[in-house]
Amino acid sequence: MTDKKYKLLIVDDEPNLRMLYEAEFKSEGYEVTMASNGPEAIKMVEKEKPDLVIMDIRMPGMDGIEAMGEILGQDNQLPVIINSAYSHYKENFMSWSADAYVVKSSNLDELKAKVKELIDSKD
């Protein structure tokens, strides 16, 4: 990592998962900010200007695909990683705007690698 601290926005309705991601990504050297639903995520993007968004899909109310659409409407070049327990959303063309689609797993290596890859490609 360079000396600049990159900021991640983690969007997930599951509090335990947010806590886990927060701890894991902080220890990787990222600044972490969080939202528990779609509308909150949209506001956080405006307020916090994150460098990358990790987005759950199935959340109460607005789902992650819709929230991603709104977020990309604000900033079409903000990298978004979809992180869902389900792989079938891959068939939804609307999910193809994401820079990556990582299926949730107890092992975070793939997600971490994708985050690093996308952050590195920003430099």
Add this chain to the structure above:
Amino acid sequence: MESYFSGTLSKTLTMILAGGRGERLYPLTQPRSKPAVPFGGMYRIIDFTLSNTINSGFRRIYLLTQYKSQSLDEHVRKGWNILSSALGEFLYAVPPQQRYRDKWYSGTADAIFQNLNLLGKHKPEYVLILSGDHIYKMDYSKMLYFHIDQEADVTISSIPVPVEEAKRFGVIGINEKQEIISFEEKPENPMEIPGRPGWALGSMGVYIFKTSALAREVSWDAKRNSSHDFGKDIIPHMLGKRKMVAFAFEDENRKTSSYWRDIGTLDSYYDASMNLVSVDPDFNLYDDRWPIHTYHPQQPPVKTVWQGDERQGQIIESLVCNGVIVSGGQVIRSILSPGVRVNSFSRIEDCIIFNNVDIGRNAQIRRAIIDKDVKIPEGTKIGYDKDADKKQYVVTKNGVVAIPKGYFY
């Protein structure tokens, strides 16, 4: 032989880009978008692409509208309510719905991107993308079968155009297998077709995509700072990465030379229109095998009244639509849309007159395009004094006078 419903045509979704502003057609595009501009007396420009689509057997059609779409929308509702939803057929006009962002379509690729939900809904295998701006006859099913045979990601329909004109188009370079090896949008120096000096291979803006390739490419492009345009961004980005082939335009017009017009300017509009009046027009409106459908208002037959030396209702070498009354005036080499009235002692020569225009007594009009609902006062002279005309109207490079819809005297 596969049936229609199990067949390939029903696995194809057609998307027609019909948001063109047509700025160089002003004032005809002052009240409407380019696809809604009247042509040939009773047609609109969109009717040619829609007729091609229907005549080719494609029956699942979205018309993506945007700019000043009311006129187009009304025309399609009134004239094109001919498909059967019970058979899975449809033709729907889709304005920007801002599902994805609170903006209008920022380019042709963005129009598709913002409607990806429609591809998700119908899950077609192929998507036929057309422009609603052109006049030609083409059987898109031939192109689809070529696309499938070639196993291409995208197939682009192409036509040889003179190098000078090619500067206005996307110019395609192909190898001996018809694969596209270069693509330049509006190039300064268009690449010539090998062995055919003076000619370049132009893109007609007619594309068939494999659905997954289309969704990938427009999604990729949506995340870039580009003009979100097929010709400028999508096609050049696909070069060398995906299989792209050129389909050689096969004309269904059944004339000796092939016909495809992008009516970009008032002068080209005027020339293409007046050509319909000639003895043997280049564009064939009279072929039952490839009919051009449109909206027909319920109006009475054409009528001429008065016979005499001075006051005689007369129509010579003209296209005249229902509801027209020529009462004691003369109409020569002109196109009259439904509901036009030409009054006594007036003379209309080499003119294109849109719906419900009223030509007052003793008016003399030459080489003019008069848009709808204009009441020309008695004794008006147009087309005889260029300087005087210029003070009042739009006058083209070739000296054609254009009078806007509802112009008030």
